[in-house]
Amino acid sequence: MAQILIRPEDLQKEITSSRGTNGKVKALKYSADKKNIQLQSIDKFLECLEALNSALAQFGDITEIDLHTLEIVKANWMKLDDDIASKTIFNRTTDAVNKLISQ
DSSP: OOOOOOOHHHHHHHHHHHHHHHHHHHHOOOOOOOTTOOOHHHHHHHHHHHHHHHHHHHHHHHHHHHHHHHHHHHHHHHHHHHHHHTOOHHHHHHHHHHHHHHO
16 A cells, blocks of 8 residues: 655645746747738637647646645545544544444
8 A cells, every 4th residue: 555645834835836827937928029020820820829828828727726735635634634643543443343233
């Protein structure tokens, strides 16, 4: 069985840092001034810039969802850790016995 160690304070620092970086990524907006140039290559380049801007915005939205999910994981882990820490050996033993009996 794999063991996972979550340090809530360190994880929250990472989430906060990532959220700040994500904000910078979401704020990126590339553009070019076509001026009076009438070339298909410039038109295609501007289409690519629009697609890039759209992709950056979508990436930022997905990253925000991931960060929110990490906060939920952290909260659930902390609750489980608190639940486990609050149980006495008697509670753990009776839980194990009851689990065996119910099988």
